[in-house]
Amino acid sequence: MDSIRFEKNILVLLDQRLLPIEEIYLEYSDWRMVANAIKEMVVRGAPAIGAVAAFGIALAADELKDADTASFFSGLAMAAAGLKAARPTAVNLAWAVERMLKVAKNQIGCSPSQIAEILLTEAKQIAQEDREVNKKIGDFGAELIPDNAKVLTHCNAGALATVGYGTALGVVRSAVAAGKKVIVYADETRPYLQGSRLTAWELSRENIPVTIIADNMAGYLMKQKKIDLVIVGADRIAANGDVANKIGTYSLAVLAAAHQLPFYVAAPFSTFDLTLKTGEEIPIEERCETELTHFYGKRIAPEGIGCYNPSFDVTPANYLTAIITEAGIIYQPTTEKLQSFFKEAGHDRR
Amino acid sequence: MDSIRFEKNILVLLDQRLLPIEEIYLEYSDWRMVANAIKEMVVRGAPAIGAVAAFGIALAADELKDADTASFFSGLAMAAAGLKAARPTAVNLAWAVERMLKVAKNQIGCSPSQIAEILLTEAKQIAQEDREVNKKIGDFGAELIPDNAKVLTHCNAGALATVGYGTALGVVRSAVAAGKKVIVYADETRPYLQGSRLTAWELSRENIPVTIIADNMAGYLMKQKKIDLVIVGADRIAANGDVANKIGTYSLAVLAAAHQLPFYVAAPFSTFDLTLKTGEEIPIEERCETELTHFYGKRIAPEGIGCYNPSFDVTPANYLTAIITEAGIIYQPTTEKLQSFFKEAGHDRR
Numbered sequence: 001m002d003s004i005r006f007e008k009n010i011l012v013l014l015d016q017r018l019l020p021i022e023e024i025y026l027e028y029s030d031w032r033m034v035a036n037a038i039k040e041m042v043v044r045g046a047p048a049i050g051a052v053a054a055f056g057i058a059l060a061a062d063e064l065k066d067a068d069t070a071s072f073f074s075g076l077a078m079a080a081a082g083l084k085a086a087r088p089t090a091v092n093l094a095w096a097v098e099r100m101l102k103v104a105k106n107q108i109g110c111s112p113s114q115i116a117e118i119l120l121t122e123a124k125q126i127a128q129e130d131r132e133v134n135k136k137i138g139d140f141g142a143e144l145i146p147d148n149a150k151v152l153t154h155c156n157a158g159a160l161a162t163v164g165y166g167t168a169l170g171v172v173r174s175a176v177a178a179g180k181k182v183i184v185y186a187d188e189t190r191p192y193l194q195g196s197r198l199t200a201w202e203l204s205r206e207n208i209p210v211t212i213i214a215d216n217m218a219g220y221l222m223k224q225k226k227i228d229l230v231i232v233g234a235d236r237i238a239a240n241g242d243v244a245n246k247i248g249t250y251s252l253a254v255l256a257a258a259h260q261l262p263f264y265v266a267a268p269f270s271t272f273d274l275t276l277k278t279g280e281e282i283p284i285e286e287r288c289e290t291e292l293t294h295f296y297g298k299r300i301a302p303e304g305i306g307c308y309n310p311s312f313d314v315t316p317a318n319y320l321t322a323i324i325t326e327a328g329i330i331y332q333p334t335t336e337k338l339q340s341f342f343k344e345a346g347h348d349r350r
Numbered sequence: 351m352d353s354i355r356f357e358k359n360i361l362v363l364l365d366q367r368l369l370p371i372e373e374i375y376l377e378y379s380d381w382r383m384v385a386n387a388i389k390e391m392v393v394r395g396a397p398a399i400g401a402v403a404a405f406g407i408a409l410a411a412d413e414l415k416d417a418d419t420a421s422f423f424s425g426l427a428m429a430a431a432g433l434k435a436a437r438p439t440a441v442n443l444a445w446a447v448e449r450m451l452k453v454a455k456n457q458i459g460c461s462p463s464q465i466a467e468i469l470l471t472e473a474k475q476i477a478q479e480d481r482e483v484n485k486k487i488g489d490f491g492a493e494l495i496p497d498n499a500k501v502l503t504h505c506n507a508g509a510l511a512t513v514g515y516g517t518a519l520g521v522v523r524s525a526v527a528a529g530k531k532v533i534v535y536a537d538e539t540r541p542y543l544q545g546s547r548l549t550a551w552e553l554s555r556e557n558i559p560v561t562i563i564a565d566n567m568a569g570y571l572m573k574q575k576k577i578d579l580v581i582v583g584a585d586r587i588a589a590n591g592d593v594a595n596k597i598g599t600y601s602l603a604v605l606a607a608a609h610q611l612p613f614y615v616a617a618p619f620s621t622f623d624l625t626l627k628t629g630e631e632i633p634i635e636e637r638c639e640t641e642l643t644h645f646y647g648k649r650i651a652p653e654g655i656g657c658y659n660p661s662f663d664v665t666p667a668n669y670l671t672a673i674i675t676e677a678g679i680i681y682q683p684t685t686e687k688l689q690s691f692f693k694e695a696g697h698d699r700r
Contacts, residue, residue, distance in 0.1 A: 020652035021649060021650075185658075193651075203655075204652050204655050214565065215566035216566070216598025216601055219663075221658075248566025250569050252566075258604045292562055295646070299371060300543055301543075301562055302547075302550050305554050305561065305562060306559065306560060306562070308567065308571075310570065313569075
């Protein structure tokens with residue numbers, strides 16, 4: 001399954017809003033429509049929207065390739081702002097857009113047309129790196145998964161949330177590839193049902209056993225010893241290791257701690273935002289009330305009531321057993337540990 | 351709103367499956383259909399299904415009133431078994447049926463026809479008592495609700511879950527009646543959405559401010575200090591104070607403890623089952639997978655996956671700040687405290 005493809009100057013996205021019932025691919029050749037696809041959640045998942053935004057910049061550059069250099073760069077800046085504004089919490093989006101802009105600015109003496117070509121190559125590179133990075137995360141993380149593990153996950157941090165393979169589900173894939181038996185419990189993940197719609201779909205396609213539960217069942221399963229560990233992805237990780245991820249992650253972390261279960265976060269470097277001291281500074285997106293009051297267009301709640309729909313929450317670093325990255329595992333993350341980890345990895349994440 | 355009425359030998363039930371979109375009343379004159387209505391959740395909520403089952407016994411007695419005494423009692427026993435089997439967890443169902451059978455057996459020398467009349471009176475008495483009991487629970491509990499309290503509740507322990515007024519929501523009603531300002535956060539309560547469909551509906555009808563959230567948001571709201579206390583109903587309480595209630599209650603109790611928030615259970619004597627030493631012995635109903643895989647008939651999860659759908663969980667007594675009953679409040683319940691409480695209340699609940 002290739003949920004994100006770029007073919008003949010067209011970005012092709014699997015419409016994740018319709019899964020698992022329909023597998024429809026939508027085509028994009030205009031960055032504005034790409035920004036809208038991110039906003040409307042045709043594609044979601046921090047690494048995936050990063051890669052898609054990079055292709056958005058490449059499409060903008062292609063549209064501007066016959067303009068003069070000044071217009072080219074001001075047009076590119078507008079596309080960058082539009083794409084970054086599509087969703088506020090996942091930092092991979094801003095990371096990918098900034099990386100693309102930096103590449104563009106570095107091409108001194110090149111024509112807009114030449115830069116546009118270089119940007120398309122860079123976007124493809126970002127997508128390719130994402131696959132490789134996930135594979136590395138998976139292989140490091142697989143060591144943490146015992147044979148016959150019963151793994152609880154939340155939302156979808158799988159192939160669909162990335163360019164391929166997945167972060168949290170990449171760890172599951174690598175464990176299975178290493179010959180381990182793994183049973184996955186997937187929180188359905190209200191209101192958008194990424195668990196029952198997407199995680200269940202992509203795991204069942206690979207014959208990895210998956211059982212869906214309602215989000216509110218997680219604690220009871222832990223109490224019944226039906227869960228050995230929890231693993232999730234991330235949308236943004238602050239300098240101290242605090243993790244913004246899909247709403248409900250924080251509750252799971254507290255429940256895991258109360259049941260002495262390991263709680264792992266799997267995320268690439270591009271999800272870290274070391275400019276933020278703690279998770280308190282991470283902007284949390286609130287989405288439309290209708291995600292809770294309606295279901296596929298059908299009203300389920302009465303009119304005239306309040307509705308609160310934050311799309312993410314922040315889990316303090318002290319709840320994490322470890323963060324699994326492409327350069328290894330950071331146990332019980334702190335500001336100091338993250339600093340020295342990134343220094344050793346030779347990676348420049350401000 | 352009278353969600354349970356008995357008029358001219360017909361039991362009238364508000365169909366809670368259709369709320370809040372449609373207000374449809376269904377009529378029952380056959381105990382078998384009443385048992386089915388309980389099973390299919392036309393009516394739900396521990397005290398409500400107790401009262402409805404009592405009317406079911408009254409309907410069975412009416413059907414048998416021209417039979418000889420032996421046939422009358424064997425027919426009644428069959429109805430009792432059928433009604434009790436409709437749902438396994440809420441003990442109020444068995445409690446009401448047993449109370450009705452005891453009344454029938456006590457009418458030495460009466461004809462089946464006379465007993466049938468007495469049983470109808472008894473069913474009406476059970477319904478009337480339920481209203482009065484809830485009012486008392488509400489008034490005791492109101493003392494625990496501070497002015498301007500932000501109260502989190504789960505499922506629907508309201509007028510719709512009882513004959514009227516409600517247990518957990520009865521406490522909210524009494525606090526509001528006492529002049530306090532109360533804001534209610536209602537977990538939507540997957541998979542059946544009793545929170546967003548029923549709790550939101552009955553509170554908004556009385557202009558009590560209610561905001562719905564997805565179940566997985568509760569922990570994050572507690573962390574944000576948007577919640578002052580949690581109050582829920584119960585389906586069965588064991589002799590040591592362990593509480594079976596709607597799935598998700600246990601997670602909330604653990605989350606409340608982690609955030610140092612009071613966690614209250616509001617329940618009448620009829621919800622206590624002192625024959626069970628601990629909550630481990632309470633039978634937990636598992637319901638149909640389609641509650642998770644489908645939504646109003648539309649498939650939302652892929653085929654060929656696992657699905658786990660326990661309808662209730664058990665919260666150990668040590669998580670409870672207090673149980674609120676019609677005879678007063680039991681703080682930090684233990685077997686000893688419950689024993690002496692029931693002794694003082696002069697109430698015979700084995």
